[in-house]
């Protein structure tokens with residue numbers, strides 16, 4: 001008889017799990033609290049402007065191609081490879097372009113920041129080595145199954161453990177390689193791709209640079225919302241059913257076995273329950289408190305964000321799809337967010353302009369700016385004075401660095417803060433990537449993709465193994481689908 005899987009949440013992890021399990025012959029029902037699909041990866045039309053509300057950096061598109069192939073549908077996912085990864089700007093007027101072409105990027109860093117070309121290429125090689133040695137261990141399989149460690153790949157990684165520089169932080173390794181603090185700041189920045197501090201995160205987190213610089217940076221044909229829309233459509237074609245405005249209030253457990261879920265209106269029986277909700281939300285809201293595991297759930301959370309969505313009545317030729325205006329003091333910035341738990345007054349500002357590629361999202365001659373700074377995760381609403389002060393500081397910094405008067409061009413505005421992120425997605429404190437990776441044991445302190453206490457209960461998405469971000473969310477779906485298929489054999 002066809003087994004029934006209920007998935008709680010339609011974020012990237014939930015959607016990809018739906019595709020994989022529906023393609024393997026399971027009956028799949030997805031219950032989503034919102035009236036839209038995608039969780040953090042969603043879209044909003046504000047007046048004449050369309051915005052991607054969450055992720056903007058897109059790597060490893062092959063993981064989406066895998067889902068298309070599994071679903072056996074003739075519906076390719078369309079995306080472009082970027083020639084330029086990011087435009088970097090510093091307070092003293094220095095600016096440079098991170099080209100996708102490695103030689104060109106290394107030359108740019110050598111010319112603008114006085115590094116040797118070789119040191120840049122060596123850093124990228126180091127990131128590639130980290131990926132080669134550890135990706136199969138930490139990303140594509142369960143970390144919580146002993147047999148996964150008894151293989152050649154793991155043995156090779158253990159033999160090469162020195163190369164992983166496990167005892168050092170990202171910043172220590174990057175500082176030893178480069179002489180210009182600006183270059184260090186550029187490579188340290190990848191810690192924020194999983195919401196961590198380069199001054200605490202292990203050197204292994206340098207692995208992230210490999211994705212954009214060695215494999216490539218991409219943009220979906222009509223914006224990031226293509227990703228969730230595509231996976232959603234694949235799952236629908238495979239027969240997955242969705243119920244929106246359906247908040248799960250309890251996972252029904254009998255004799256330590258998950259047997260279904262309870263929503264505000266109905267009870268639905270299931271052979272397997274997969275939660276795509278933030279893991280802390282699951283244990284605090286959906287399960288009996290006797291199951292709570294503080295060692296995993298009370299770890300420090302990754303950073304959240306304060307984002308302004310601006311419809312801009314002007315085109316800025318000096319900007320590209322991804323732009324970074326660095327803080328004048330990177331070390332203070334992270335100390336303030338992680339030690340003092342406060343937003344920093346001079347934050348690094350990330351500006352994403354989707355309309356550089358998707359012109360139809362804006363009126364002629366205009367741009368859709370997604371202007372983001374990292375702030376600590378926080379469960380309560382950000383005080384209005386904080387938001388106003390941060391906005392003022394951000395506007396002044398943008399004006400200083402881009403030599404403009406940005407207020408003049410802001411036609412419409414919307415705001416997202418940690419509180420709203422938590423309200424809309426259930427992420428603890430609005431953290432973007434679940435637990436932070438601020439220590440070398442972090443990978444082992446993420447929750448597994450299944451429950452060791454409750455049979456037939458599984459977890460996918462950015463708050464569990466292998467981690468936050470679209471690619472890792474997609475890997476978590478792959479791991480969960482394999483676990484359930486194995487169990488069901």
Ligand SMILES: Cc1cc2nc3c(=O)[nH]c(=O)nc-3n(C[C@H](O)[C@H](O)[C@H](O)COP(=O)(O)OP(=O)(O)OC[C@H]3O[C@@H](n4cnc5c(N)ncnc54)[C@H](O)[C@@H]3O)c2cc1C
Pocket residue numbers: 008009010011012013014031032033034037038039040041053054055056057058246247248249276277278281305307421424425426427432433460461462463468469470471473
């Ligand atoms: C502002 C921002 C910028 C980001 N930038 C990037 C980036 O550039 N690149 C990148 O790769 N990643 C980025 N991320 C992270 C990325 O968005 C997530 O890691 C990724 O989308 C994975 O999401 P998920 O599967 O964990 O599900 P989520 O997106 O967290 O969705 C969970 C879903 O479950 C639903 N849900 C929760 N509880 C219940 C319940 N009880 N009942 C029913 N439904 C429920 C929620 O409503 C939600 O729809 C960013 C995130 C944010 C917010």
